[in-house]
Amino acid sequence: MIDFSQIPSPCYVIEDQLLRKNLTLLKYVQEQAGIEIICALKGFSMYSTFPMVRQYLAGATASSLNEARLCFEEMKAKAHVYAPAYLEREFDELMSYSSHITFNSLNQYNTFGERARANGISCGLRINPQYSEVETDMYNPCIAGSRLGITRNQLGDTLPEGIEGLHSHTLCENDSYTLERTLNAIVERFGDLLEQAKWLNLGGGHLITRADYEPEHLISVLKNLKARFPHLKIILEPGSAVGWRTGYLTSTVMDIIDSQGINAAILDVSFAAHMPDTLEMPYKPRILGAHHEPVEGKPTYRFGGMTCLAGDFYGDYSFDQELKIGDSIVFDDMIHYTMVKTTTFNGVNLPSIGIWRENDTFELVKSFGYESFKDRL
Numbered sequence: 001m002i003d004f005s006q007i008p009s010p011c012y013v014i015e016d017q018l019l020r021k022n023l024t025l026l027k028y029v030q031e032q033a034g035i036e037i038i039c040a041l042k043g044f045s046m047y048s049t050f051p052m053v054r055q056y057l058a059g060a061t062a063s064s065l066n067e068a069r070l071c072f073e074e075m076k077a078k079a080h081v082y083a084p085a086y087l088e089r090e091f092d093e094l095m096s097y098s099s100h101i102t103f104n105s106l107n108q109y110n111t112f113g114e115r116a117r118a119n120g121i122s123c124g125l126r127i128n129p130q131y132s133e134v135e136t137d138m139y140n141p142c143i144a145g146s147r148l149g150i151t152r153n154q155l156g157d158t159l160p161e162g163i164e165g166l167h168s169h170t171l172c173e174n175d176s177y178t179l180e181r182t183l184n185a186i187v188e189r190f191g192d193l194l195e196q197a198k199w200l201n202l203g204g205g206h207l208i209t210r211a212d213y214e215p216e217h218l219i220s221v222l223k224n225l226k227a228r229f230p231h232l233k234i235i236l237e238p239g240s241a242v243g244w245r246t247g248y249l250t251s252t253v254m255d256i257i258d259s260q261g262i263n264a265a266i267l268d269v270s271f272a273a274h275m276p277d278t279l280e281m282p283y284k285p286r287i288l289g290a291h292h293e294p295v296e297g298k299p300t301y302r303f304g305g306m307t308c309l310a311g312d313f314y315g316d317y318s319f320d321q322e323l324k325i326g327d328s329i330v331f332d333d334m335i336h337y338t339m340v341k342t343t344t345f346n347g348v349n350l351p352s353i354g355i356w357r358e359n360d361t362f363e364l365v366k367s368f369g370y371e372s373f374k375d376r377l
Contacts, residue, residue, distance in 0.1 A: 043239020169203025
């Protein structure tokens, strides 16, 4: 049982045993379905946990030179790489960290593909099946005007010479039934090209570790796909599913003010800078010990961050007792898509990073200060 009194504020803290639980399930799916699951670093890049992660997963996927290098150095594996476009000045170094490179357009493949193949890298194309059930346009790669992926009308009856795989990523925290319907669209539009390919990467957005996800249905969907295309190597690359419900962001109440009849509690963290998906997605994070929705008659608070951004707030939450300055506020499920998206807006410090070990001890992995702010400018 984690002892939050040992955790500094603010701090991202992951529980080893919760991460291992997620990884165990992912490995089970990987083995039962006969596929490969790799970790999407864009969602979960906490490299201090990579010694555990690589015991369970086959590697990682990267979307930049820096992520590919992190994978190579800390995951001890070459990365599966995809980016909307590659920089000429980085490409040679990128290849040294990569086993697979997926190209977003035929222009990109024609520019870099020959060099990649000459270096023994398996090349793929990102496809747009023009089907997605993601409701938030910011996270939907299939909307009109999307720059992500190649639609079927842009490809002929045969894969371009040297292309070994296809990559589709149209999910965002979805279930296996959404994947099943998405696969129908992929096979309908690209089935003839899948017959010619060696691998199919189904991207991320598979929230396999969520409590209501049905892993056995996912396994059956993937087995059916492999039965139809037995020559294909199938790859999934979830990020959220790795870090899902594995840790917290600790914070402290710095002040409480009456804001035109609303109790506003100011914290030593920022929604905009430290948990931006709460504003972008948006979603309401859970707070340990709080009622997720206001309860009539109970003390209710709207929480605000440390920055001067007017919109740096989220609420409202009710508590059984009134809050006091100095009270601890712990946000749940704050490991995926948090650390990877933080900023130092206003010069506000980044939260520390720590691990609650399986032997019930706390390890402070990293803390930040002025240099972390200055180095970005």
